[in-house]
Amino acid sequence: MIFDTIGNYYEKQVYRQIGIMLGKEFTDDPDFIADVACVTLNSLPPRYIRHHVDMAFYMTSQEHDQMEKAINQAILDAIDFVRSRKSSDSTVLSSS
Secondary structure, X not given: OHHHHOEEHHHHHHHHHXXXXXXXXXXXXXXXXXXXXXXXXXXXXXXXXXXXXXXXXXXXXXXXXHHHHHHHHHHHHHHHHHHHHHHHHHHHHHOO
């Protein structure tokens, strides 16, 4: 189908960077990683493309650097958010 060729540019970039930033934790807790990925992607503006090469071709190196910094910051913010939610959830459960 034609729509199978459309995707959000940030998805692959975010997944790759999460793997780099979290290392072993990346494989130890798949639910945590999925939550971090969702929070991260929801905080970034959508960039729908048909081919990744299209995006790379039209971006300047400065734009590429800015996007990479935005991705890294969004991941760090998402990690903090998900960790804080998990710790508050476990606090609520243990006090019940």
